[in-house]
Amino acid sequence: MNKIIVSTLTTGSRNETFNHCLASLQELANISDYQIDILVVENNKVADKSVLGIIENYSNGKKHVKHLLEPLQGIPHARNAALNFAKKEGYTYLAFIDDDAFASKCWIENLVKTIETNNVASGPQLAIFPESTGTFYRNAAVYHERTIADGDGVKWAATNNILIDISFMEANDLSFNPELINGGEDKELFLRVNKSGGNLIWSKEAVVSEYVAQSRLSVKWAMRRTFRIGATGFMIESSVKTPFMTYLSCIFKGWVYLTKGVLLLPYHAISPKSSTLNSLCDLSHGVGFFYGLFSRGRVSKYT
Numbered sequence: 001m002n003k004i005i006v007s008t009l010t011t012g013s014r015n016e017t018f019n020h021c022l023a024s025l026q027e028l029a030n031i032s033d034y035q036i037d038i039l040v041v042e043n044n045k046v047a048d049k050s051v052l053g054i055i056e057n058y059s060n061g062k063k064h065v066k067h068l069l070e071p072l073q074g075i076p077h078a079r080n081a082a083l084n085f086a087k088k089e090g091y092t093y094l095a096f097i098d099d100d101a102f103a104s105k106c107w108i109e110n111l112v113k114t115i116e117t118n119n120v121a122s123g124p125q126l127a128i129f130p131e132s133t134g135t136f137y138r139n140a141a142v143y144h145e146r147t148i149a150d151g152d153g154v155k156w157a158a159t160n161n162i163l164i165d166i167s168f169m170e171a172n173d174l175s176f177n178p179e180l181i182n183g184g185e186d187k188e189l190f191l192r193v194n195k196s197g198g199n200l201i202w203s204k205e206a207v208v209s210e211y212v213a214q215s216r217l218s219v220k221w222a223m224r225r226t227f228r229i230g231a232t233g234f235m236i237e238s239s240v241k242t243p244f245m246t247y248l249s250c251i252f253k254g255w256v257y258l259t260k261g262v263l264l265l266p267y268h269a270i271s272p273k274s275s276t277l278n279s280l281c282d283l284s285h286g287v288g289f290f291y292g293l294f295s296r297g298r299v300s301k302y303t
Contacts, residue, residue: 002092004108004163005066007039007082009075010099012048017100017211019054024102026061029109036108038065039085043078045071076176076185079159083175086166094166096159101125101210110206111163114151119168119198120190122157123206124148130214139275142222143212150204155194159186161208172196177239184232188239195240222277223284230254230288234296250289257286 006025010018025038038058042051047069058065070081079096086094093115097103107123114121124145129138137143148154169175174192176185190200215221233253238246261282268274 001033001035003035003037003090004093004095004112005037005039005082005086005089005091006095006097006108007041007079007086008097008099009041009043009078009082010051011043012051014100015050015054017102018051019057020102021097021099022054022058022065024104025097026058026063027105028063028103029106031109031112034112036063037091038063039068039082040065041068041070041078041082041085043070043073043075045073074178074181075183076178076180079176079185080178083164083166083169087170091166093163095163096161097208098125098160098210100213101160101208104207104209107161107206107208108163110203114201114203114206115163115165117199118201119165120157120193120200121163121203121206122154122200123161123203123208125158125160126207126209127212128209129212130217133212133217135272136275136277137212137217139273140222140277140281142226142277142281143216148202148204150202152202154200154202156187156190157200160210161206162186163206168193168198172198177235180232180235182232183228184236188232188236191236191240219277219280222281226281226285227288227291230257230285230290231292231295233289234292247293250293254286254289254293257282257289259286261286 008021022038028036040055042048055065055067068081068085070078083094095108095111111121111123127143174189174196176189180188194200233250234246237249241249261279265276265279268276268278
C-alpha cells in the first residue's frame, strides 16, 4: 500500500486556523490503496501546550495525527524535518499545506491523480478575505494564485499546496535550503527539482483555501512581501544559474518590474478589475531584486 503524509507547520501563533486546517484534513477523501496520515511539525524549542491540545482533539479522528518538534527556528528546518520524517517512515508521497489554510475534500485525491506519472503535483490556493475587504485589496495580485491551466508543467511551486514524490527527492539528494531562512525556500527547491529532471505538474482541481488575516491587508505588508520575494531572487536564481547569468537575470527582472509598475499605473488606477496596489507591489518587487544583488539575497523576516 502507498502511504501519504500530509504535513502542516505551526508555532502555535495561529491556533484557530490551525484547528480548522486539521479538521479539513480529517475529512480528506480516502483513496484506494493509499494510507493518508497527518504530520504536524511544530517549529518551537519546546512543545506548545495549546498545539498539543489541538492535536489531542483529533486522537480518535479518521486519520492519524503525528506530532514532530523541530527546535531549529525557520521554515526550511521545519520543512526538512517533515521531509526526513517521510523518508525514515517509508512514505511514498509528502504533501504540504499551510496552517492558516484548509483543504477541499478531494485535494489529495486530485494531486495523486496528477503525480502518479510525475514527480511533483501542485495546485491553487484561493484567498478568503474578511467580508468588509474592499476592491483595493481584493483585486491585488499579491493575495492571489498564479493563473495556470490544468495539466500544465510549471518550473516551480509553493509549499502551500504540493505533493512530492519521496523517492525522487532521495535519488537526487534534494532538500530545502536552510540559508533561505526568511522565505523563497520552496521556489528555490523546486527550481532544482526541475533542473534535476523532475516534472512539476499543475492540478487546477486540487484546491486549498487560505484565510487572509486582517493584519495582512495593508500596503506596508504587501510591499514588504513583494520586496522580500525580489530580494531573495539572487539566492534562488543562483541555485540553477551561473554567477554571471544570476546577476544578469536579477538586473533584467528588476528593471522589468520597475517598468511594469510605472507604465501600468494608469490602468491599475482606473480599472474596476484592478488595484493601484499592483503597481506599488511591482515597484517594490523590482527594488527588491536590486537590493538582493548587493545583499546576496539576505533579507529580514516578514510576517
